Amino acid sequence: MHVYFSLGTNLGDKEQNLRLAVQHIEERIGKIVSLSAFYATAPWGFTSDNAFLNAAVCAETSLPPLEILSITQSVEQEMGRTHKSVNGEYKDRVIDIDLLLYDDLILDTPTLKLPHPLMQERRFVMEPLAEIAPDVIHPVLGKTLGDIYRDLTD
Template identity: 45%
Template sequence: MTTHTVYVLLGANLGDRAATLHRALEHIRTDLGPVLQQSALYETAAWGVTDQPVFLNQVLKVLSVFPPDEMLEKTQAIENRLGRIRRERWGSRVIDIDLLYVDQLVQQTDTLTLPHPFLHERRFTLVPLAEIAPDFVHPVFQKTNAQLLAECADTGEVSKWLG
């Protein structure tokens, strides 16, 4: 059985954000596989649609035996279980779970693009990602997460959440 190293981004800006991220982590541990590492929680400015509450974000490193399309199904089921309602793209949400990387896989289907197509443009993704995987090399750009963060043009506020 093939085991995959997966980097997952969690985000929430409605309700008890920290509790929701913790519940999402527990569901990921149960449904996807063991969580090997987790970043700190970061409070981040909204991206895309900026007129909304600030987010809490966290990146997890997970070991999973599932193929990427099944990982996506499982993470979307977790979002649904935690009360996610999809209203508008990049809008407010109780929970968002994004697959950032699955190993060094490069894939584009109707439902899933790997690596995540916007990860290199978003400080709220790169800051926690570079915290736990600074030397991981993006399979398309051939740059580390630390390099992508250093070159990122996004000026959105990202700061460690002190709770």
């Protein structure tokens, strides 16, 4: 299975934070298939003096999605993230690891929705994702990730 993640950080050594998150994904979830460039972006959904560094990564895995979610949440905590965003209240963070796609699986549980329900609205997610997976089809929208990125208006 191929699983796609969005990574973001706006505190500390941002490049090192992204590299460490990728290393943890490879050690605990599966072999890294592709990693995007790192993109400097403005905060989204809140005001901060700290710009973000974002990336997308794809890993091969045999783990189920809810186990992957648990692992990524543990990695976030180990790297120093003390809170998750709740009800749209976003804050500065050392690392944010979002599970975007798990092959073409559509999943809707209280703890995990796949594909990520807001990914297609966020340039900071779609730009790096379209770089590494432009021809992957969004399982709900039926469009390629490259087309979704090109159609963004934000």
